Amino acid sequence: MFTSMFFYLFICLLIFGIGDVLGVATKAKVSALFVSLMLFLVGFMTGVLPPDIIKLAGLTDIGKWSLIFVVFSMGISLNIKQLIAEWRTVAVAVLSMIVLIAGSVVLIPVIGYQETIVSIPIINGGIIATQIMTSAAMDKGFAMAAALGTVLYAVQKFVGTPVASYFGLRAAKEALA
Structure with missing residues (x-):
């Protein structure tokens, strides 16, 4: 059950969501990215999250493709x-x-x-x-x-x-x- 790509994707999105919620709740006094990175760090150090969760969630391939779109978008904006x-x-x-x-x-x-x-x-x-x-x-x-x-x-x-x-x-x- 907990070996599905969708499960790991859900966990990653949940961590990013918690970061966004706390970032909005603190009116950007605490950065969403900072909270997400801290949650990942604590998860890795405690062993709750596998060290390759990003790969297990299928985000490494998406990251390669999204990189092209982000750089292109930055250039034309x-x-x-x-x-x-x-x-x-x-x-x-x-x-x-x-x-x-x-x-x-x-x-x-x-x-x-x-x-x-x-x-x-x-x-x-x-x-x-x-x-x-x-x-x-x-x-x-x-x-x-x-x-x-x-x-x-x-x-x-x-x-x-x-x-x-x-x-x-x-x-x-x-x-x-």
């Missing part, structure tokens, strides 16, 4: 006029990416070349960059680089999401006032 109007934001983002790349290059002797190359887009990007880079690393046989990239993404979300939620809500309140 860019508003060039608004991007030009927000040139300061774009400049800060580009500058921060350059600083991150320079800092990462300095770390190559410490963490390794493959690990650094996989990690740079993950830190600069998000879940899509994590999917692309970890998949490419695994295809090339760089399991440690893929693992480091995944850990970096998780740490970035666990540390950065509450801070980003706080400042985002603060900016929204200022904009509405």
Whole structure:
């Protein structure tokens, strides 16, 4: 009974649903993604969830296909006029990416070349960059680089999401006032 793909899919969707409900209930003070990641982490560490639940739920194949649609959608939804109007934001983002790349290059002797190359887009990007880079690393046989990239993404979300939620809500309140 509990070996069906649909059962594992239900469990994954339930976890994401709990995250969404708590995110809405706290008015984004607690991120839905943060809650979902924490529930998965606790489930993995306690042994309640199998470590390959995403694969058992059939979400790995869906993830590969959805990635194409998400990247395409992001590309066609860019508003060039608004991007030009927000040139300061774009400049800060580009500058921060350059600083991150320079800092990462300095770390190559410490963490390794493959690990650094996989990690740079993950830190600069998000879940899509994590999917692309970890998949490419695994295809090339760089399991440690893929693992480091995944850990970096998780740490970035666990540390950065509450801070980003706080400042985002603060900016929204200022904009509405």
